Amino acid sequence: MPHQRKQVKWVAQLSHVQEVSLLGTADLDYWNDRLRGKSLTPTERGGQAQMLLIAAAARFCGLRFRELSISVLAHRQTEGGRIEGAYLLQAFNSRQLFAFCERAFFATPYAHGNVRVATEPAAIELAVGGHQVVTASMESRQPIRTGPDGFDGPVFLPRSAVEEPRMFLARIGGHTSVYSFEAAEDVLAIDPNGNAALQSLVDSHFTPRQWSIRPNADHAKSKTYSWHEGIACIKPPAGKIAEK
Numbered sequence: 001m002p003h004q005r006k007q008v009k010w011v012a013q014l015s016h017v018q019e020v021s022l023l024g025t026a027d028l029d030y031w032n033d034r035l036r037g038k039s040l041t042p043t044e045r046g047g048q049a050q051m052l053l054i055a056a057a058a059r060f061c062g063l064r065f066r067e068l069s070i071s072v073l074a075h076r077q078t079e080g081g082r083i084e085g086a087y088l089l090q091a092f093n094s095r096q097l098f099a100f101c102e103r104a105f106f107a108t109p110y111a112h113g114n115v116r117v118a119t120e121p122a123a124i125e126l127a128v129g130g131h132q133v134v135t136a137s138m139e140s141r142q143p144i145r146t147g148p149d150g151f152d153g154p155v156f157l158p159r160s161a162v163e164e165p166r167m168f169l170a171r172i173g174g175h176t177s178v179y180s181f182e183a184a185e186d187v188l189a190i191d192p193n194g195n196a197a198l199q200s201l202v203d204s205h206f207t208p209r210q211w212s213i214r215p216n217a218d219h220a221k222s223k224t225y226s227w228h229e230g231i232a233c234i235k236p237p238a239g240k241i242a243e244k
Contacts, residue, residue: 020213042074
């Protein structure tokens with residue numbers, strides 16, 4: 001029987017988003033252990049897990065904001081096949097109101113943080129409680145490829161052992177310039193300062209591999225679904241991001 005896709009209820013559809021993403025590898029055994037109890041498996045490439053930092057500057061309801069999310073790419077096996085997506089460890093929003101609404105109304109792991117993002121050249125900064133915890137920057141150079149690219153799939157959410165799995169659907173797209181991360185020229189510094197998601201980057205030996213820059217991206221986010229509700233909205237294949 002052909003897959004019947006349920007209509008997605010989008011709660012935010014944003015255009016003209018400035019976005020910088022940093023994809024990297026991490027210890028596969030570490031993330032296998034962390035995700036085992038969540039019925040998820042880290043997406044493997046070359047014997048490594050893949051992690052993704054996305055920083056964006058946008059406007060919603062006339063208000064400018066900036067945010068940073070930290071995810072590990074993961075999949076879940078179902079009777080209909082493997083569902084690719086991302087497990088959201090933590091996100092930060094520059095507006096306290098937006099961070100509160102994300103937690104209260106969408107059950108997403110958001111906190112308030114001072115986020116800075118620039119696309120020319122690429123730069124990401126995050127400060128929490130006045131403490132600089134993430135600094136990333138790229139030296140100007142020619143991209144290894146350009147063209148349309150993005151993500152369309154589920155974002156799995158943290159939950160307790162007694163809660164039903166939840167997710168939202170995300171869509172990111174636009175003209176993309178891709179660069180390799182050059183350790184001799186580029187910078188990534190992480191000081192967790194007690195934050196569990198940032199500490200997991202350090203503990204799993206996150207190693208940046210690839211920048212993706214979209215100066216004029218489109219972002220969309222659905223409401224939060226239970227697993228069974230959300231799976232009905234997914235049109236396979238879903239949510240593939242991989243270093244190329």
